[in-house]
Amino acid sequence: MRLQTGFVLCGLFLIGQASLNCAEHNTPNIIFILADDIGYGDVSSYGATHAKTPNIDRLAREGRRFTDAHSPASTCTPTRAALLTGRYSWRQQPGSSIAPGDASMTIQPGTTTIPSVLKEAGYTTGVVGKWHLGFGGEAGPDWNADLKPGPLEIGFDDAFLMPATGDRVPCVYVKNHRVVGLDLNDPIRVSYKMKIGDEPTGKENPELLTLKHTHGHDMTIVNGVGRIGWMTGGKTARWKDEDMADTFAKAAIGFIESSQSQQKKKPFFLYLATHGIHVPRVPHPRFKGTSSVGTRGDAIHELDDTVGQVLAAVDRLKLTDSTLIIFTSDNGGVMDDGYEDVGKFDYHPNGTLRGTKGTLFEGGHRVPFLARWPGRITASSECDTLITHLDMIASFAALTGVTLPKEAAADSFNVLQTLLGETPNAPPRPHFVAHVGGIHGPFAIRQGDWKFIQPGGGGRQAEQSKKDLKASQAGQLFNLKEDVAEKTNLVATHPEKVAELQALMKQLREQGRSRL
Numbered sequence: 001m002r003l004q005t006g007f008v009l010c011g012l013f014l015i016g017q018a019s020l021n022c023a024e025h026n027t028p029n030i031i032f033i034l035a036d037d038i039g040y041g042d043v044s045s046y047g048a049t050h051a052k053t054p055n056i057d058r059l060a061r062e063g064r065r066f067t068d069a070h071s072p073a074s075t076c077t078p079t080r081a082a083l084l085t086g087r088y089s090w091r092q093q094p095g096s097s098i099a100p101g102d103a104s105m106t107i108q109p110g111t112t113t114i115p116s117v118l119k120e121a122g123y124t125t126g127v128v129g130k131w132h133l134g135f136g137g138e139a140g141p142d143w144n145a146d147l148k149p150g151p152l153e154i155g156f157d158d159a160f161l162m163p164a165t166g167d168r169v170p171c172v173y174v175k176n177h178r179v180v181g182l183d184l185n186d187p188i189r190v191s192y193k194m195k196i197g198d199e200p201t202g203k204e205n206p207e208l209l210t211l212k213h214t215h216g217h218d219m220t221i222v223n224g225v226g227r228i229g230w231m232t233g234g235k236t237a238r239w240k241d242e243d244m245a246d247t248f249a250k251a252a253i254g255f256i257e258s259s260q261s262q263q264k265k266k267p268f269f270l271y272l273a274t275h276g277i278h279v280p281r282v283p284h285p286r287f288k289g290t291s292s293v294g295t296r297g298d299a300i301h302e303l304d305d306t307v308g309q310v311l312a313a314v315d316r317l318k319l320t321d322s323t324l325i326i327f328t329s330d331n332g333g334v335m336d337d338g339y340e341d342v343g344k345f346d347y348h349p350n351g352t353l354r355g356t357k358g359t360l361f362e363g364g365h366r367v368p369f370l371a372r373w374p375g376r377i378t379a380s381s382e383c384d385t386l387i388t389h390l391d392m393i394a395s396f397a398a399l400t401g402v403t404l405p406k407e408a409a410a411d412s413f414n415v416l417q418t419l420l421g422e423t424p425n426a427p428p429r430p431h432f433v434a435h436v437g438g439i440h441g442p443f444a445i446r447q448g449d450w451k452f453i454q455p456g457g458g459g460r461q462a463e464q465s466k467k468d469l470k471a472s473q474a475g476q477l478f479n480l481k482e483d484v485a486e487k488t489n490l491v492a493t494h495p496e497k498v499a500e501l502q503a504l505m506k507q508l509r510e511q512g513r514s515r516l
Contacts, residue, residue: 027121027122027123027267027399027400027401028267028322028323028324028373028376028399029259029267029268029269029270029319029322029323029324030118030123030267030268030269030270030323030324030325030326030396031256031269031270031272031310031314031323031324031325031326032114032269032270032271032272032326032392033272033274033307033310033325033326033327033328034080034083034129034271034272034273034274034328034329034330035274035276035277035303035327035328035329035330036076036130036165036273036274036275036276036277036278036329036330037076037277037278037279037329037330037331037332037333037334037357038277038300038303038329038333038349038367038368039329039332039333039334039348039349039350039351039353039356039357039363039367039368040332040333040349040350040351040353040362040363040366040367040368041333041347041348041349041350041351041352041353042277042300042333042349042350042368043056043057043368044056044057045057045060045061045065045368045370046065046351046368047351048300048351049347050291050292050293050297050345050347051291051293051297051300051301051304052291052301052304053300053301053303053304054304054308055304055305055307055308055311056303056304056307056327056368056370058311059307059311059325059327059370059371059372060370060380061379061380062372062374062379062380063325063370063371063372063373063377063379063381064370064371064372064377064378064381064382064383064419064421065369065370065381065382065383066368066369066370066371066382066383066384066385066387067382067383067384068366068383068384068385068386068387069328069366069367069368069369069387069388069389070365070366070367070386070387070388070389070432070434071328071329071330071331071332071365071367071388071389072088072089072365072388072389072390072434072435073089073331073365073434073435073436073437074331074332074355074357074358074359074360074364074365074434074435074436075097075098075331075357075358075436075437076098076130076132076165076278076330076331077089077095077096077097077098077099077106077132077133077437078090078095078096078097078098078435078436078437079330079331079389080095080131080132080133080273080330081094081095081096081106081107081133082389082390082411083114083389083390083392084107084113084114084115084133084154084271084393085107085111085112085113085393085409086112086114086390086391086392086393086394086408086409086410086411086412086515087390087409087410087411087412088390088410088411088433088435089435090433090435090438090439090440090441090443091410091411091439091512092106092107092439093439094106094107094134095107095133095134096437096438096439097437097438098437099132099133099134099164100164100168100192100228100229101163101164101165101168101169101170101190101192101228101229102140102141102163102169102170102190102191102192102229103133103134103135103140103164104134104135104136104137104138104139104140104141105133105134105135105136105137105149105150105153106133106134107133107154108149108154109149109153109154111154111408112393112404112405112408112409113154113155113393114155114269114271114392114393114396115127115151115154115155115156115157115269115271116154116155117155117393117396117397117400117402117404118155118269118396118400118402119155119157120402121267121400121401121402122266122267122400123266123267123268123269123400124157124158124259124266124267124268124269125155125156125157125158125268125269125270125271126156126157126158126159126255126259126268126269126270126271127151127156127158127159127160127161127270127271127272127273128159128160128161128248128251128252128255128270128271128272128273129160129161129162129248129252129271129272129273129274129275130161130162130164130165130273130274130275130278131151131159131161131162131163131164131174131273132163132164132165133151135147135148135149135150135163135174136148136149136150137149141163143170143172143179143182143187143188143189143190143234144179144182144184144187144188146177146178147174147177147178147179148177150174150176150177152176152177156271158176158255158258159174159175159176160173160174160175160248160251160255161173161174162174162239162244162275165275165278165279166225166227166241166244166275166278166279166280166282167219167225167226167227167228167278167279167280168227168228168229169190169220169222169227169228169229169230169231170188170190170231170234171222171223171227171231171238171239172188172234172237172238172239173237173239173247179234179237180237181234181236181237182234182236182237183234183235183236183237186233186234186235186236187233187234188231188232188233188234188237189231189232189233190229190230190231191229191230191231192228192229192230194230195218195230196230196231196232197230197231197232197233199220199221199222199230199231199232200220200221201218201219201220201221202218202219202220202221202226203218205221222238223238223239223240223241225241225280225282226280241280241282242282242283242284242285243284244275244282245274245275245276245283245284245302245303245305245306246284246306248272248274248275248306249305249306249309249310252270252272252309252310253309253310253313255268255270256268256270256310256313256314256317256319257313257317260317260319267322269396272310273330274303274306276299276300276302276303276306277296277299277300277302277303281295281296281298281299283295283298283299283301283302284302287299287301287302287305292345293344293345293347294344294345296335296345296349297345307327310325311325320374321374321375323373324371324372324373324376324377324399325371325372325373326369326370326371326392327368327369327370328367328368328369328370328389329367329368330367331357331358331364331365331367332349332350332353332355332356332357332359332362332363332364332365332366332367333349333350333356333357333363334349334356334357334358335348335349335356348363350362350363350366352484352485353366353484353485353486354485354486354487355458355486358436359436359458360434360435360436360442360443360444360453360457360458361453361458361486362480362484362485362486364434364436365434369387371419373420376420377419377420377421378421381421383418383421385415385418385427385428385429386427386429386432386446387415387418387419387429388429388432390411390412390413391412391413391414391415391428391429392412393409393412394409394412394413394414394415394515395412395414395415395416395419397409397414398414398416399416409515410512410513410514410515411513411514411515412515413428413429413514413515414428415428415429430447431445431446431447431504431508431514432445432446433445433446433505433508434446436457441454441457442454442455442456442457443457443505444457445501445502445504445505445508446480447500447501447504449479449480449481449482450477450478450479450480450497450501451477451478451479451480451486452475452476452477452491452497452498452501452502452505453475453476453477453478454475454502454505455473455474455475456473457475457476458476474491474492475491475498476489476491477489477490477491477494477497477498477501478490
């Protein structure tokens with residue numbers, strides 16, 4: 001009897017150990033790196049010659065390169081809201097447009113998000129870098145108190161952030177619920193409506209702007225750099241721009257190291273949202289002059305170094321084989337941001353694609369996307385299947401065995417087989433809607449090889465000739481398989497396709513979801 005019991009216990013142990021090994025194999029650590037304003041043609045593995053990106057290219061060499069991957073919008077806040085929720089941001093009034101630095105929280109507590117899904121799967125979750133999704137309730141953030149709700153209220157265990165972008169006040173770091181270095185004897189005040197304090201502005205002292213800005217805003221000069229909005233106080237809490245990339249790399253590595261402590265022993269999810277290469281571009285002195293195209297290229301080199309620091313830490317901690325790493329961008333690249341290098345160099349950040357950040361052309365939202373997981377993703381492989389950032393939440397849920405509530409992640413498709421290089425029976429994402437910002441459009445809708453840009457949409461004035469502008473009044477239709485550069489508008493010759501795509505767009509809006 002004891003012998004039989006021993007065999008049973010041994011068998012149960014072996015089954016349990018096999019299950020544990022299986023669980024470990026199928027629940028990797030996940031690092032999702034979201035760069036800012038990196039275009040389809042800004043990375044060497046996507047054809048860039050104006051900058052060198054050996055660390056990012058390592059992910060392509062050791063993993064999978066996607067050539068038809070898209071950010072949900074061609075601007076930052078809408079993409080970030082859609083990424084984390086799996087829901088088009090044009091379905092969400094908060095977060096559907098670029099947020100000011102003093103915005104209230106755009107994702108409500110209780111919303112199903114990537115970190116909340118992975119917490120359910122047993123992960124430790126962290127976010128480092130650019131947030132740009134707001135803090136606090138309807139009244140907005142009180143920078144001198146706890147910043148709630150924030151990322152910790154939607155599933156993250158740990159957060160080290162900048163509130164918005166480097167050209168928007170407040171220029172401080174936030175650790176979990178508090179401003180780092182806050183001195184209550186020097187309280188922070190922020191306003192986007194009226195000038196406060198006595199710091200100079202670009203209008204009063206344009207010679208103080210180390211980087212010239214032409215967005216049309218009255219820029220406050222903070223640490224020699226122009227920022228939209230006005231800020232007083234918090235002197236000891238302010239960042240130094242040239243140290244920002246290293247600060248975020250250090251915080252990201254610290255989170256990874258902490259997750260490996262003896263007390264935790266759980267897989268981790270790190271959402272690393274770099275500031276690079278968003279303006280103002282103030283790369284560390286060790287990167288200045290390292291590219292042939294000025295500050296923008298130097299900033300790309302700094303971004304690549306950040307990725308390299310994270311990869312080195314993963315290698316050092318012997319986590320390489322157990323970690324899925326994804327690198328991508330929040331929208332396409334842009335050159336017309338008014339800074340000192342614009343017009344000096346002849347290159348296109350989006351390669352052969354038409355358009356830039358802030359447009360509905362492919363250059364606005366088709367972005368580099370690289371995925372590496374040794375042993376599961378074939379090295380140096382490529383994929384031309386349509387995927388989007390929206391799909392990450394459904395795919396991570398499938399990867400970790402979490403069942404998404406029906407009402408959650410309304411526009412996220414499970415593209416796990418595509419991500420890993422396993423061939424699905426059919427492309428998992430049947431269509432995609434791109435937008436610039438706001439909830440009313442115009443939109444671009446993609447189905448198969450066809451893409452239709454609704455009347456009034458497309459690009460900025462500079463992106464279209466007079467002929468294009470007249471044609472765009474009826475919309476713009478392209479066959480991307482034959483014309484990925486979107487040179488030939490087929491709207492007049494294929495009215496039936498236009499009607500079909502317009503009807504699909506109407507259906508997707510009215511039914512409130514695309515994941516059925």
